[in-house]
Amino acid sequence: MTRKSKSIPLKPLAKEFDNGIAVGKYPIADLRLSEEAEYSHRHDYHFFILQEKGTSYFEIDFEKHQIKKPSIIYIAPNQVHSVLKAENIEFCLLAINNENLHPQYLKLLEEISPAKPLTLSSKHISLISQTFLLCIDLFEEREGKLYLSSLKDSCNTLISLFLSQYLERSGHADTLSRFELVTKAFKLALEQNFIKNKRPADYAQKLNISVPYLNECVKNTTGFPVSYHIQRRVTLEAKRLLFHSNKSVKEIAAELGYDDYAYFSRLFNKATGMTALTFRNKNRD
Template identity: 55%
Template sequence: MREKTKTIPIKIMDDAFNTGVVIGKIALKDLNQFKAAAESHRDNYHLFFLQEKGTTSIEIDFHTYTIKPTAVIYIHPNQVHRMLAIKNTTVSVWAVKTETLNREYLALLEDITPTKPLSLKKEAFSIISETVSLCIKLSERNHEKLYQSPLKDSCNTLVALVVSQYLAQSKSVDKLSRFEFITKSFKSLLEANFCTVKKPTDYAQTLNISTAYLNECVKKATGYSVSHHIQQRVVLEAKRMLYHSNKSVKEIATQLGYEDYAYFSRLFKKITVVTPSAFRSKNHD
């Protein structure tokens, strides 16, 4: 059975030189060489993997992904993840703190979350791989007076290269319809406020539009209502805490903004078809 902690563990960046960046390339035969990554956790940084050789299996928010060469994946700090398997893998890994990221790139990362592994064409892999190599070389020059700035700038360039690959598969902002633009704005607000704001009316007021129009936009863009998205986001967070922590259902309900524990339990069952307690029992290892 999975050992549980009171809260979901958060891995803290080992940033000895206070750059807000850690980058390197590792070669691993199997998961035994990287046992710490096998435990479910969140990070206090944005995490990127560039798969160069071998195969990596990773679980992110209850979804399992197999990453093969040549591919990249981005993991947001909110996402709970763990390594499931590693087979003769060579992978470049870089972690970047939020405050180190260019604001424009940070906003784009929020937009593309959650991501799936993205296969890279030869040219894209080559330029990203070369940029990784440059960043690694810069990270090793910590004896230089201006060490921090070049490293931060080059890693932001690396992040931009990865984000651009994801964006190439989605619509650019200037091509979004009015419905899609409003839906994008709503989802951004939802991510920041789902624990405290539960009413579609409140989101509509923040966006300076009517509740009916917000619902129309979101439903046309996604096929689902505003309430559906609010409930799904709350339930995802509840699943994370039920699965990865030993907080009681009542504690989880309170943390997610529900003083009425019974109402929260009914909502969870409505969305998942099982009670919170049943979900926890079913998913114990």
């Protein structure tokens, strides 16, 4: 049964990981017993998973993923997720907070989010697996004056390997067209400002370009105009709050920057094909 609370459940790193890093290799039994895995929640840290064997079923922001082959999974701090089912899996996991991340990597992670699970080739599986094992060995050492520095450096190396895979699939920055670069900048600005900025003009101003040109870039790259992406991002946050909290629709509208509750309700209905209350009741266990 999904547990409801006043807000989306936010799980911090356990107190024993006060350095802001936790890394390990886990058997299937641990995953089945983990309340974190079973119930929808989010973390205040970044989650990197290497699934080496077996089949898992994740739900990340209302999208279900069946992962059968060796894959990597990145879950950002703001994403609501759960593990629906797991069959004979072996996986390595790294949890790390912002303070331990290389600033450049943190920026790149913001750019690739939300990221879907990626299937790996045997070559990349081997490299990432070996790096995970190094991180685990250093994590368990817990001694020496350079313990935390060595652990942090090795974990950032691991994160760079994850990022390399995601960036390779999305194209290198130096090969992106002008339209793609503008769209990338717009999506990053949207993630940071969607609550207070709801108009395409707001984002065009931030990027120092005209609204028609911003729309041209975004529509050419994604197939949808700027307004679609703004509404889609707001609707996702509304879905998170409707499903994972007991806030009223009026409270959610206000939290998302809408003083006009009726307008928000119409927008949600138009974007999803159902009212906010219907969505909540449909998804309530």
